[in-house]
Amino acid sequence: MSRLLDWLAEGSTQSPEAVSAPGPDSQPRVPVLLSQGLNKAFGQGETRTLAVQDVSLSLHKNELTLLMGPSGSGKSTLLALISGLLRPDAGQVHALGEEMWTHSNIELERFRLKHCSYIFQGCNLFPALTARAQLEFLFADEPTSALDWENGEQVIDLLHQAAHQRGAMVLVVTHDSRLVPYADRVFHMEDGRLVSEETPKSPSQPVLHQLHQEAIPLAKPTFQPRRVALSTLLQEASA
Ligand SMILES: Nc1ncnc2c1ncn2[C@@H]1O[C@H](COP(=O)(O)OP(=O)(O)OP(=O)(O)O)[C@@H](O)[C@H]1O
Ligand SMILES: [Mg+2]
Numbered sequence: 001m002s003r004l005l006d007w008l009a010e011g012s013t014q015s016p017e018a019v020s021a022p023g024p025d026s027q028p029r030v031p032v033l034l035s036q037g038l039n040k041a042f043g044q045g046e047t048r049t050l051a052v053q054d055v056s057l058s059l060h061k062n063e064l065t066l067l068m069g070p071s072g073s074g075k076s077t078l079l080a081l082i083s084g085l086l087r088p089d090a091g092q093v094h095a096l097g098e099e100m101w102t103h104s105n106i107e108l109e110r111f112r113l114k115h116c117s118y119i120f121q122g123c124n125l126f127p128a129l130t131a132r133a134q135l136e137f138l139f140a141d142e143p144t145s146a147l148d149w150e151n152g153e154q155v156i157d158l159l160h161q162a163a164h165q166r167g168a169m170v171l172v173v174t175h176d177s178r179l180v181p182y183a184d185r186v187f188h189m190e191d192g193r194l195v196s197e198e199t200p201k202s203p204s205q206p207v208l209h210q211l212h213q214e215a216i217p218l219a220k221p222t223f224q225p226r227r228v229a230l231s232t233l234l235q236e237a238s239a
Pocket of ligand 1: 070
């Protein structure tokens with residue numbers, strides 16, 4: 001975790017005003033990851049659950065995309081399917097000119113090591129995580145759920161910079177609506193399907209803190225059962 005945060009923080013010492021962030025306003029949108037007709041079911045017979053149903057989407061370089069929806073709607077499953085961690089029952093994922101799910105498991109592992117990084121809930125990090133100069137895909141599942149907002153804001157700020165300053169495709173699964181002002185696009189899922197897509201206003205503008213404060217006026221959560229300081233998580237992750 002600390003290595004990823006170091007990597008993300010490199011070059012992020014400029015004041016927000018000094019950043020001329022690339023993004024949808026300033027350059028063409030480049031799709032780098034496309035899914036077509038993804039399906040995934042768990043269980044059999046009466047216990048069979050269609051976790052992801054016929055999901056097609058495209059994700060772009062230089063963009064931070066959120067995937068939101070109720071618990072059990074299929075967000076984590078979809079993230080796993082499109083990030084090469086879970087084989088779909090049907091459908092394709094096209095990434096960097098390759099059909100991901102035509103690869104053998106070893107080829108897939110190489111692909112993940114080379115191109116992907118993962119941040120999971122509770123900061124259990126995928127072993128492939130290293131501080132690389134080039135990172136095409138960054139996948140995060142509930143990256144702020146164990147953090148107070150001060151630290152959560154730092155994390156989403158860094159994820160935004162990974163997209164806008166380093167050109168990565170960043171996909172974040174979250175329940176946290178405070179992340180919306182940081183996103184270029186927000187997909188909503190229900191019952192395994194994508195039901196809507198929105199484009200929050202001016203996500204690439206370098207005024208994120210201001211935007212956030214306008215949207216959510218300093219309301220402090222009264223109850224945070226999983227409140228953990230980021231410094232503690234970093235110590236645990238690097239131990
Ligand atoms: N390994 C599994 N075995 C059986 N069922 C599963 C498995 N993983 C997910 N499911 C089921 O698939 C559906 C989608 O689960 P998923 O974890 O993708 O939802 P989610 O939107 O990420 O939920 P949450 O917000 O609670 O994390 C749920 O009904 C879940 O119970
Ligand atoms: Mg989940």
